[in-house]
Amino acid sequence: MTEVEGHQHRYRSPVAAIVGLAESALQREDLDEGLLKQLQAIRLLAKEALAASEDDEI
Numbered sequence: 001m002t003e004v005e006g007h008q009h010r011y012r013s014p015v016a017a018i019v020g021l022a023e024s025a026l027q028r029e030d031l032d033e034g035l036l037k038q039l040q041a042i043r044l045l046a047k048e049a050l051a052a053s054e055d056d057e058i
Contacts, residue, residue: 013050013053015046015049015050015053016046016050018042018043018046019043019046019047019050022039022040022042022043022046023043025039026039026040026043
C-alpha cells in the first residue's frame with residue numbers, strides 16, 4: 001500500500017482536492033494579481049480534468 005492509498009482523502013480524488021484548494025485560496029482578498037491569475041488557471045484546468053474523468057466513468 002502506498003502512502004497515498006493509505007491516506008484518506010477528504011475529496012473524492014486528488015484532482016477534486018486541487019479544485020477545492022484553489023477555490024479556497026481564491027477567497028483571499030490579498031492575492032497578488034499574478035498569483036490570482038495562476039490560481040484561476042489551476043482551478044479551471046483541474047475542473048476540466050475532473051469533468052473529463054467523470055465522463056470516462058459513465
